[in-house]
Each structure stands twice: as C-alpha cells, then as structure tokens.
Amino acid sequence: MSTTTVTVVGLGYVGLPLVQEAVRAGLQVRGLDMSDRVVDGLNGGRSHVDDLSDDDVAQILAGGFRATTDPAVIETSDVVVICVPTPLSADGGPDLGAVEAACRTVAAHARPGLLTVLESTTYPGTTDEVVKPILETSGLRVGEELMLAFSPERIDPGNPTYGMKNTPKVVGGTDEASRDAAVAFYSAFVDTVVPARGTREAETAKLLENTYRHINIALVNEMARFCHELDIDLWDVIRCARTKPFGFQAFYPGPGVGGHCIPIDPNYLSYQVKATLGYPFRFVELAQEINVGMPAYVVRRVQDLLNDSSRALRGAKVLLVGVTYKADIADQRESPATPVATQFLAQGADLTYHDAKVSGWTVDGTPVTQAEDVYAAAAEADVTVLLQPHKEYDLGRLAESAKVLFDTRGAVDHPGVARL
Template identity: 40%
Template sequence: METRGFMRYFLSDATTHIDQVAGTSAYLALLDKLRCRSALVGVIGLGYVGLPLSKAIAETGFYVIGFDKDRAKILALKSGHSYVPAISDREVADIRPRFEPSDTVESLSSCDVVIICVPTPLAKDRTPDQSSVVEATKLISAHLREAQLIIAESTNYPGSTRALLKPILEASGLAAGHDFFLAYSPEREDPGNSTYRTNNIPKIVSGIDEYSLRLVSEFYSSVMNSVVTVSSPETAEASKLLENTFRAVNISLINELKQFFDGINIDIWEVIEAAKTKPFGFMPFYPGPGIGGHCIPVDPVYLTWHARNVHRPLYIVEAADMINRAMPQIVVDKAMAAVSSRGTETDRRPRALVLGVAYKPNIPDVRESSALAIIELLKSRCDVVAYHDPLVPELVTDGYTMRSVSLDIHSAAHFDVVIICTDHDDVNLQELAQTDAIVVDTRNAISRRNLRCKHLVKA
C-alpha cells in the first residue's frame, strides 16, 4: 500500500496543473467520478483477464458491468459459477452485488470507464488476428459519449492504440483527449500463479495525451497496489511484447543448446543447475517440448510482424520462433527413434500416450500447447494415440474429440511410449516409472522427483 500512496503523490505532484485547467469539462467530470468511485466501469471480455480484473475493480468499490458475447459465460456468472480457475465460485458470489454480467452492449453508453480485454491471437497464416479488438472498439464507438475513458488491455503491436483504435472511436464524431479519453494498459495475468494476482502485479499505464494518462492513473491507483506510468501507449505496448519476447528467445536458446549438449553427452538440466548458482548475470530458463499459452507463442509474432511492416526485421526473434516451433517434431522424432531402436511388433505401429496437454503445470488451459502439435504428429506415425491429463478431461484436436485415459501401471502397459509434456503436481509418476514403456521426458520430471525409470529418454 505504500507504493500506491507514493504513486498517488507522484502523479498528483506531476500533473496538478491539469486539474487547474478548465479546458475540458469532460475531463474534470470524469476525474471527480473516479476520485469518489462513483464511476461505472464496463469490462468487455470475461476470460482469464477480464473476469479477474472485474473482480479486482468491484472489490475496491466501483460498480462493474462485465460484457461477453458468450451466453454460457454470462449464465454461469449469474448463477454464481466461475469458469476461470483463478476465480472461485465463492469469489463470484462475493462480488455479485457490485458486478453485473451481460451479453448485451446497450448499457455501454452508461459506463464511465470501458476496458477492452478481448483476445488477440494469431490467424492461421500466423499474422496478428485483431478482429476481436476491432469489433469491441466498434461496439464502443457506436455507444460512445462525452466524458468516457476507454482503456485497451489486449496485447497488440506498438502504435495500435493510436493508429488502429483511435480512428474507430473518433468515427463517432467525438475527439480523443477532449470529449473522451484513450489509454493503454497491458494485462499481466499469470494463470496458476497463487502469489501474484491481478491487484498486486505492478500496473503499467499510458495515455494518448496528458488528460488520458492522468485519468487512467487515477483509476488504476484505486484498484492496484502499484501503478507505473510510461510516456506513451507505444511504450506500454512495446513493454508487453518485450516481456514475452525475452522469455521466448531465452527458451529457444536453451532448447537449441539442449540438442547440442545431447549430441556430446552433456545433460542440459545439470548444466542449468550449475550455471544458476552464479548469484549475478544469469537467469535460468528450461527446455521443453515447445512453448504454449496465450502470450509467449503469440507476442513475439506481433513484434516481428510489425517490424517487417516497417522494414526493420528482427532476425533473432524470428529465429527463436522457428526453433521453438520445431520442438514438437524433434520430440516425436526422438520418441519414434527410441521405439525403433528397442524393437516393436512387426504387425503394427507403436501405441503412444501423451502425459499432460495443458500448456503449463497445474492449470487446465491448452491454448497453443505444444502437446497438441505432438498429438497431431503422432497420429501419422502410431496406431494408437491417447493422452492423460487430470485437468483436461476432454480435448478437441483437428476436429476430433479425445478423452483423457486413466494412468496407472496397468494402463501404461498398453503403450509402447509415453511422452511427458506437462508434469502436473498431482500426477503420480511413480507407477509410470515402473512400466515397461519407453518414457520420453521433456520436463526432467522423472529425475526431479528422484525416480528411476526402466526406459528413460530425455527429450
């Protein structure tokens, strides 16, 4: 709370002169509502970002309307049920007096603050898919009025708030920075992280002008423990892409080094443990079957796409993406080579089990999971492909529905090879280690749990 107090003092000291300017009545009217928390807040998109954000805002005294076009989500929330693992049913019930879920947008014009939290994934051709954020902005524009603050949280390329969203909003006939205000504040959710929740992650804020910056700072200072102001939306947009591009590039480095060290009989996991004893100048990253989730596989592509458009290609980032996307094929090749070297029945192809299909441990999220690519590659080379994941009971891949199979010493015996893609804490690897199947461990899970395995391949 000390940080919040400091930021309020800093912002007040730095922008006091704005309050004294009567050039825009819209600004002064909205500032007053934010300070007394009478502003009505609308959140568009109630997924893994929007729902936790709505909860954090409602808990600080604002009234929130949550918009989502998915009727099933709205019905679940109205009946007190959460579909986001980070939010419990009890927490949904607790905020309902100040939180109204809705799948109609007519009340957008009643909101003083509107926050865009819709997905910005990749299209099939691996270019940014901005359709959802454009659609949301057009809905806001159709209901835009004076004295509203529009905040984009969805990840996008540097310059998108000013070049893409602002013209759509100004098509309403209202002027940004005078009639309404426009800001960008990148989301920083980390699903499955119980230490860092929405309100205790430092919040980066920016605005297209000084009025917008002051308003978004005032608003988020009431919700978050720490607010960090930056000079422009372009800086804030770039900071989000940098955070995840940094991780993607370093993961690719480790993935590439793993293949090299394997070739000269050096264990990359032991190398990392040794290197991270250095108390400065080194940050450990770990190899795996690829990258997954809503940020690391996507954000670097937004950056390289924009860089190509302005004729400044980022070769290291592009190479990192290529290395990480190649990992599922490398894992499958190693698994099939291990089966072949051991020998299998001549009248059939091998039977494979993928262990863990979520993109990271202890969550049910499969977005961009490398396990999905591994399953698709295995289908062309195996008679049977199945998966086990206690958090993902059903999975749709390439239009085909699969269901999680049981995992014990008896069920594992039906497979020639088991590939560990994601090692959830509550998955019992003890019995798996005792089976006669080849275990391809992409996460060092067997060694980390001090288990001995009959046929272990580290991939």
C-alpha cells in the same frame, strides 16, 4: 474513484481477474461479453477460467457485478476496459477483428468524459492508429471529450504468487490527461502502477517481455538438442548455472511453447517491423523456428527410444500425459501437446492421453482416446511421454509403472527415465 462505474469488455482469462480486483476495491463493475454461455454462467455463479473458482464468482456477484450481452451498459460507464483476444491472422499479424468490433460498440454508446483502456496485446501503434479513429466515429474527440489509454495485461494463469493486484501495471495514454486518468483508475485496485511515456511504449513493453521469454526458451531448446548428442545433462547444467546470484535467469526446455502470450505476442512485433521497416526481426524468427520444431523433435526422440527396443513407431502404443499448455491449469490455448499429437498420429502411432484437467481432447478433428487410469495406461503403453507434470500425478509411481518414460519437462528424478 470509489464511485467509478466500470464496464469490462471480454470476460475471459484477462477480463475476469480485473473484474474481481475492481469489485474488491468497491468499484461498480459490469461485464460485457458476446457469449450467452459465458454471461449466463457467470450470472449463475459458474466460473470458466482457472484463476477464479465458483466461490470467487459468487463473491463478485455479491459485490454487485453482473454480466450482460447488452452494450447499453457503456452509456452509464466512467471507464471501459477492452480485454478481447487478438489471435494471429493468416499473414502472421494480429487479428484485430474483436478489438475493432469492441471499439465500434464503445463508440456507439460513448459519452463525454469516458475513459477507454485497451488491454488486448497487439502491435505498437494500434491504440493511436486503430482504436482512436474508431472511437472518434462517435463524434467525440480523443483528447477533448474522450480519454484513451493502453495498459498491457500481465495475467499468468495459475500463478499462485502474482495476480492482478500485486503485478505492476504499465499504463500509457494518448495524452497526459488520459494517462493520469488511467493511472488513477488502476491505482484503486493495483498496488503499483507504472506510467509509460505513451501508448506505443506501453504496447512495446508487453511485446518485449514475451519476446525475451520466447528467445531464451528457444536458446535452451536448441541447447537441449546438442546436449543430448554430446551426452550432457542440460537439466543439471541449468541447476548449476542458476546458482549464480547475478546475470543469469533460468529458462527450461520443453516440447514447445504454449499459452496466450509466448507463441503469439513476439510475432506481433516481428510483423510490425517487417511491414513498417521492410526487414525482419531475426531473433524472433529464429526463436520461432526453433520452438515450433520442438514437437517434431519430441517425436524423433520417442522414435529413437522405440528403435532401442526394436519397435517401430507405427502401431506403437504412445501415452501422452498432461495436454494443457502449462502444469496445474486446464487451459489448452496453443498447447504444444496438439502438434506433438498431430506428429504421432501422422506417423501411425496408437495414441492415448491422460490429463487430470482435461476430460475430452480432439486433435485436428480426431478425438483422442482418454485413459482412465494413468498408471495402468503407462504400464500398457510402449512409451509414455510426460508433457505436463500436474501436481495430481505421482511422478515416481509413473516412472515405475511405465515401460519407457520420456520426460519433456525435467520433472522426474528417477533412474532409467529419458529426458529431453
């Protein structure tokens, strides 16, 4: 596969790590994206995602990579990998607009022997029922002239241990030849490739992974509420429970769930179950109810802390620290900081924020004032709410500086700090 020519459609958090490893493996790689800004930036050596630095982009450019907005690159490709976003639509299902557009583009430029792989997360059946018919508008048949597979992305932005190369890759094909071709393709640059029985199994595997996390996070989020009322330190409970070497995996409460997977992916499965079978996926719906309610719970806890000091929330100075969805990255997708801020603003709080990764932040169209110095701002605020403990923060100093510190991540070991 050393001479394989690959076009990656969608050059974001999923597409770019794939590009990087494929280039390292000696494949000829091109990137196709609709955004002139993204394409021009990459060709100019500038990264727009956390997991690749400008130096990384320079290396893939030196390896022959080029980004383009011209879909004609597909015509000379052996493999096309679709890595476009699938956000939730208004009815709670996946918005497949970007996937469908990408497939129409591939169909318009497909040639016999082309392998197309969908990596975008979606509901079971999408590859067979949506992607395949669109590709066949080319006049070429999947299973005859074309090959088609699904391989769920497993990118965890900011993870220092697991990346594209050492995270096992699940692959399901529409037929045996498609599966084998996709396994051979990924085996060129991924250490372990796991064949699935078919595309539906591969699609559902990704949804199971994130539904598992979603439900277990909801479990500890609900426990956080009643443990607070019962005067039980849930963080210590988890510390003790995780010493069991079997049968337990630690999950932690927080101000809500964020990112490109957990708040969204389980809803794809819930949507498909209800639309196809006519009954709800009750675990997912309950988990969603609990996790979506956490921002409001954070605000109520802050309100209680202010009441203890005979202060009202309206007019109180509230500082939010860390507004990304995850610590030590700049990604704000589905960050729980946004609904937390929305709740505070609705209650009339005087809101400011500090984030070592975010230089400007707007909530519901309203710019939020950025504090220049987090420790000085904490000293002035009536309450400081720690949402993400970026490594740039000295948490002990933050606790000493703040009048009141509410830690939603269990990150601060300091007497007097209120924790979720």
